[in-house]
Amino acid sequence: MFDLILVADWSAAAVPTGAAPRKDAIWICAEEGGVETTEYFRTRAAALEWIDRQLDRGLCTLLTFDFAMGFPAGLAAHLTGRAEALALWEWLAEQIEDGPDNANNRFAVGQAINRSLPGTGPFWGRPAHLDLPDLPPTRAVVDHPLTATRRAVERLAPTAKPVWQLAYAGTVGSQSLLGCAALARLRQRPDLAVWPQETGFVRPEARIVLAEIYPSLWPPAPAAIRDEGQVVTTARALRAAPAEWFSAPAVHPDATRLAVEEGWILGIGPDGPYPAPPAPRVASDCFALPPGVTWTPVETALATLRAASDVVTGIERVDVSEATGRILAEDIAARRANPPEANAAVDGWGFAYGTLSGGHVPIVEGRAAAGQSYPGVVPPAHAIRILTGAALPAGVDTVALQEDAEAGDDGLSLAAMPKAGANTRAAGEDVRVGGPVLAQGTILRPGDVGFAIAAGHGTLQVRTRLRVGVLSTGDEIVAPGAEGGIPDVNRPMLLAMLAGWGFAAVDLGHAPDDAETLAAMLDGAATDAILTSGGASAGDEDHLSRLLRTRGSLHHWRIAVKPGRPLALGLWQGVPVFGLPGNPVAAFTCAAWFARPALLQMAGAGWREPVGLMVPAAFAKRKKAGRRELLRARLRDGAAEVFRSEGSGLVSGLSWAEGFVDLPDEAARVEAGDPVRYVSFAELGIG
Incomplete structure (x- = not known):
């Protein structure tokens, strides 16, 4: 339906955000023909200027923002005399002052609206330094009869925040006040229509369609900053969304009024959120470089690969003993504290520090050992034999080193008094119940597995192994050790590299210079990605290149790197194909530098580049x-x-x-x- 999809994660920041990309700022994903790019903006003015340039390109565009484009019933009519969200936009555009440096008067406008309504509120939340007595600092004191807490659509998305909150964590009200005022200016474009406030619940026909979205409906795409991942996921969902997303809410019994007065979230139906629709595994032109680019800088190549590489692996549960080298599929928290109870860090003697007064210390009978807790209570001014890992008995808070004490018939003699609490470990010192243990995307090392076990996990949800095939081509290639020809260095070398990265490396064999044989081998690959060497240059005699060009898709990159300038990226039946140079040194370098981070992201481990x-x-x-x-x-x-x-x-x-x-x-x-x-x-x- 659209040539261009723009997904904006808005911000109500009062000052420009940092120069380095960060969360809680303005992120925009532009999706055009399957190619996704993300932009970070420090100010709302800069973001709107960029959006205007995109809209001026003349493309059929879906423009979406993540704030409420309407308010609960009653507010628009009270302030404007018209029960219409768009009338409220115009009113806000007259009241809101939003400078190019993000300085704005949103809290003052919130207070002014509160003053015009009976009771206290509905807007609440303000910085402590602002003297705005009619803007309550907390929701607890809000009490007014006119408006509901949530819009109808927000009651279908329970995690959506109420629009009345203007400050503190999770706030969305400030974004709506500033955002709706900005949209009133965008709406002056004659070729723009607002869904559903202007279009109703029908498939829009305008060149530019403006709609509200809620990025938290779907899990974010892998990204260093969650906000960036959310706009990418939302853009993908909107690209694959059926036209019914625009029309299905029309069955709501109050649809006409809701569309005009409160608005709706694209992606929520009459009964709740839609699941993210299945998108094409990889877009047909996902590897296309920007127009006019011939020599590709390394950073541009990596950024294009990052945007094009979706997670394709499934999820399975495995025993922790089999988890090393696998990719964790979920964040995990501690099911048990480690250590579960206070214990001794050394072999020695335990006692209550504050009860000793010098001289020989009486020794109680028995001992405390790991797995053999002392059943009684150690009396004040007494000591007990305790071994490393033993739970501290009742009445013990300090342990003296074995070599700093001497036990005799008349009791324990201490060579030196340790500090209070010495040589003990507190319960939960390592991790408490419910504390974070490992993050989704972790490539599990032996130490990670040990930590998971200590935190109470016996099984882990991991990603299924990414299946990556390796194919060598060319009549001149011979098997290792064979006489004549050129030995097949690349295929065994690449298979070993893939196995070392934790993937399921699949040997696809050696294809002769015959297009139909090669096509049959590609058809039978049954892998998530394919690495090839040889036959992928741009010449007409390169069979792999010609086959991808005629039956799949193909982009040749002349990467500005030495070694490894030529790199072909294509698709065969939706499966990414990395056409590596035939020279073994270049194939090794390109696989490590370009294929590895893309494959890791496809596998669920996120994008990983070396630091050095x-x-x-x-x-x-x-x-x-x-x-x-x-x-x-x-x-x-x-x-x-x-x-x-x-x-x-x-x-x-x-x-x-x-x-x-x-x-x-x-x-x-x-x-x-x-x-x-x-x-x-x-x-x-x-x-």
Whole structure:
């Protein structure tokens, strides 16, 4: 229905948000032809200016915002004389002052509305420093007869916040006051219609359709900032949504009035929220670069891959003993405290610190050991033998080290008095019941599994393993160890890399230079993604490239990186295909740098790029501007040395190296001792 979908997560911030992207700010996802891009804005003025530019492009556009575009019944009629949400927009546009620096008068407007109504409220919530006596600081004192707490549509989405709240966590009222005033100005466009306030519950026909959304209806897409993930998920849901989303609420018995006076949330039907509709596994042009881009910077390539790589794996529950290397599918909290009760951290003697007065300390009979709690109470000024891990008996709060005490017939003699509480562990010192343990997307290491067990988990929900096939092509390729031809280095190497990343690596074999044989092998792959080497260049004799171009989709990227300039990205029956260079060094580098983060995101682990560290160079080099260079390297005596040759045909360099030196796009002159960025193979998941 739409060429362009814009999803805005609005903000009522009173000052510009930080230069670095953050939550509780303005995030907008633009979805166009299956390609998603996200934008972060520091001010509402900047966001609206950007939106205006998008609307001026002439595309059929669905423009959506995440704040209430109407208020509960009664308010619009009281303030404007018309029971119409759009009349209230116009009234707010006259009252609201919202500067280019985000400075605004929303709290004063909230108080003015309260003063015009009988009773106290309905708006509430304000910063403590504001002297606004008619704007209650809390909801507890709100008492007025005119308006309901929620709109009808909000009663179908229980987690939606009431629009009357103007401050504190979860507030949405401030966004609505400022947002509706801004929408009144956007509505001046003659080719824009507001759903459902202007269109009713019918499929809109205007070039620009403005509608309200609620991003929390669906789980957010993987992203460093949840708000960004929510707008992406909502854009995907709207792209796949059937036309009935616009018309189904019409069966509500009060539909006509609700549409005009209160509005509605797109994505909620007459009985509640719709499930997110199934979207195409990967959009047909998801790998397309921006128009006019020929040489692709590494960062642009990575950003495009990130936007195009959806999670495709399922969920299964496994025993913790089988969870190492798997991807956690949910946040988990502690089911038990660790330790479950206060216990001894050492072997020694336990007593109540405040009861000792010096001299020999009487020793009670028995002992406390791990798993063998002492059943009685240790009297004041007495000591008990206690072993590491034993629960502290009643009457014990301190433990003296075994080597700092001597037990004799006349009692215990302490060489030195420990501090109160010494050598003990408090109950829940590590984690308390209900405390966070591990986050969704964690690639579980042995230590993570140990923590989960300590926190009371015997099974974990994990992602099913991403199935990634590897296919080599070309009549010139021969099996390892065979005579003649070119040995198939890439397929075994890539399969080993995939297995090391925790995926189910599937050997798809070697395809000859025959299009129909190759098509049949791709059809039978039954994988979530495919890595190929060879046959993916742009020439007419490259069978894989031609096959993807005619029966699937194909985009050739000339990435500004050395080694590994050519990279083909395509789809075969909705399955992503990464066409790696045939040169083993370039195939290794492109798989580690480009395929790995995309595959990890598809697997449910989120987008992961290496951080690296700055180390002194043990080499000298000059490079020209225009290409990023990834030099095979290793650390020796704290400095990075590089392989003897940059020739990408020297496979021995992959065995010699233990990582990469990453030189940026700019021209550079590196001398020995200069700082350079080093990324180890271990950080790239390569053993």
